[in-house]
Structure formats: structure tokens, C-alpha cells
Amino acid sequence: MxxxxxxxxxxxxxxxxxxxxxxxxxxxxxxxxxxxxxxxxxxxxxxxxxxxxxxxxxIPGTDIEFEMIPVSGGTYQMGSPDSEEDRNDDEGPQVKVEVAPMWVAKTEVTWQQYKEYMRMYSIFKDFEARGERTVSDDNMTDAITAPTELYDPTFTYEYGEEPMQPAVTMTVYAAKQFTKWLSRITNQQFRLPTEAEWEYAARAGTTTAYSFGDTADDIDDYAWYFDNALDGPGLVATKKPNAFGLYDMHGNAAEWVVDLYSEDGYARLADKQPVDAIESVQWPETPWPAVARGGSWEMDPPDLRSAARLASNDDDWKSEDPNFPVSPWWHTSDPSRGVGFRLFRSLEPLADEKINLFWDANDEETKDAVQSRIQGGRGGWGLVDESLPEAIEKMDN
Structure with a gap:
């Protein structure tokens, strides 16, 4: 196909x-x-x-594990130079960015991990029916939503749902809520990266088009992409890592970042250099276009370059969604079946006001869509903290 x-x-x-x-x-x-x-x-x-x-x-209450890799801080040029082959206008102008030390997940979030978060939908419904762990205005900051059950799983799973394949088709809002859920139950501050942090991690100290050089000659060694992954995404960490020890930064699944996409690239940052990687974010005022980086198994090598950007389009990416209104948690249509995410964690935890921007919806349209679904009985809130896994175990018993 x-x-x-x-x-x-x-x-x-x-x-x-x-x-x-x-x-x-x-x-x-x-x-x-x-x-x-x-x-x-x-x-x-x-x-x-x-x-x-x-x-x-x-992940508490499971045998599911993932590894975090240390990445030193530093300064680099975000974006691509005018001379880079296959460069797009939205990859510039190049700007100097300062990045703080952080840990980055060795691989993209897998179905094995993401399905534990998906389980929370029915679990939160059970707690609600029992009148336990109720969410109120007083504790809403400790609550998340979980993605509704897939209406038609074939959209999401057509190309596989193997435990070690990257999880895909979630919206950036759902990915953010996953990181909040995981952070609360582990007492560690996981989140999506900023666009600047993602590119720094992908480049791994290089200034070339790819982390392994300026040409795609060796790309089969590092990436799952259109010509070598016709049957879907590969299992994570089956290609070579970059110099930081991170796998699949090129290809397999494109990866969500928190930034709003703009066609003029980084022009708004040009007069502010050097730019702090956290403060560089253009926070969304609408659900889309959001940014995914790294390219996917559906794409060609030029779209996998370290500076390449993919802008989401909900009109197209949710065109086959049978729900009305369409889901704030799921996409259905290509290229979303090649879009997932990866976990980042700062050395210095972010203040509550800042981390909440990484965890929760930033735009009113997404907030309204979530509330509409919940009022219609097709969603729900759940409290997340270190006691949640034990509460789930007691309920199951």
C-alpha cells in the first residue's frame, strides 16, 4: 500500500x-x-x-520500564542555514539558543507505555461511579483527562500496535496529559520538549542536516522512513542512536513539541538572541497548527532532517473522525499515523506556573472541546498522584 x-x-x-x-x-x-x-x-x-x-x-503498578539519558546543556544555532539542501523557509532565520541540562527518553513513547495511560479512561469512570477520588474546583490542578476509547481502532492501529512500536495519532493535548499523569504518579517532572530543546537533542552536537552528516547516504542505518518501512513504523531502538544515545530522532514517529507553528519560522526570536530554550516557546492560542519534529516512517529523507518541521492540520488530520465534535484526544488520518512523542525532563524542575503550560491545554478551543465531551458523558476527569496506582489495585481487588 x-x-x-x-x-x-x-x-x-x-x-x-x-x-x-x-x-x-x-x-x-x-x-x-x-x-x-x-x-x-x-x-x-x-x-x-x-x-x-x-x-x-x-511505571508504578506495572513492569513497564523506559530509560532516560542525560544531555548536557549548551548553546547552538536552531534552524537550518540558507545553504542546506532541501531547506524550507520555515526553518529560519537561524537563532542562537541556550539549552539547560536535561534528561531525554532513549526512545519515543511506545504503545506499551501509552496504553497504560489509555486505561485511565475506564478507571476514572469507575472511580466516578463509586464516588471515590472525586474531582472538584479545589483539586482540579491535580486532575487530568484520559483519552476516550477508540471509536474505530483501525484508524490508529492499521500499521500495528506492537508493544515496542511508537504510539501514534494522539493529539498534542493528549500527549501533554500523558506527561502530567506520568509525572504525578512517579514524582518526577516529565514533559514534552520545546522546539528548541528537541532540535538540540536531535542534533547531538552536530551542525549538519542530519545528526550523521549532510547527506542521507547512511539514513538506512539511523531511521525508519518511507522507503524502508512500507509496513508501518519499526520497533523503537532498532536503528543506530545519535551521539547522545537517543534512538529514532530521525524518522519512525515524528514527535510533538509544545510550540505553535508559524510559517515565518523563528523571525520573532531574531532580535532576542541568545534565546533561552524554555522561554523561546510560542504558546498556542489555537489547537493547531502545532509542531512535530523529526519526520516519520511515512516520509522521505528531506523531511527527517534535524531542522525539518511538520505543521499539524486538524481539518485534515481528523477528517475521518466519526465523532461530533471531533475528539480532542485523537487524530485519525495521515500523516498523524506517524506522529507520536518523546519524554523530556529538566535538571532543574520548572515552577508550577510554567510546568502547567506544558501539561494542560493552552487554548480556549481545546478547553471547550474537552468540557463539551465531558458534559456529554464521553470523557472525564481523574486525580493523579502517587496514591493512584495503589487505589487502582484496591479497586481491581
């Missing part, structure tokens, strides 16, 4: 926390991913707190 192509706690409590979250790391300090001493091997980043190191998180 031809697929369309498109241009914390005190040290004495760390053991208990590690047991809850499922940490496996070289770290000996109280902060997950921080070690007191430089490890003998593997990546590490020297910071004031010690050494940032790779660490593994287990």
Missing part, C-alpha cells in the same frame, strides 16, 4: 521512592538520575548536584 507523503525527597526516603518508581541507576543521591560520583563507564554530565547519569523508570 502506498502511504501518502507530506512535505524531592530526603536521602533516607530514596530507597522507598526507588521501590515505588522502579529506579535502576548508578545514582546514590536523592534525585533520580543523579550520582555522587562519575560512573566508570557510560554517559554522564557534571552538574552542581553531582553527575547526571542514565536511569530507568518503571
Amino acid at each position: 502506498h502511504v501518502p507523503r507530506f512535505s524531592l525527597p530526603r536521602p533516607s526516603l530514596f530507597i522507598a521512592l526507588a521501590a515505588l518508581v522502579g529506579l535502576t541507576t548508578h545514582a546514590t543521591a536523592a534525585t533520580p538520575g543523579i550520582a555522587d560520583e562519575k560512573p566508570a563507564d557510560g554517559p554522564s554530565v557534571k552538574v552542581d548536584q553531582g553527575y547526571m547519569v542514565p536511569y530507568t523508570v518503571r
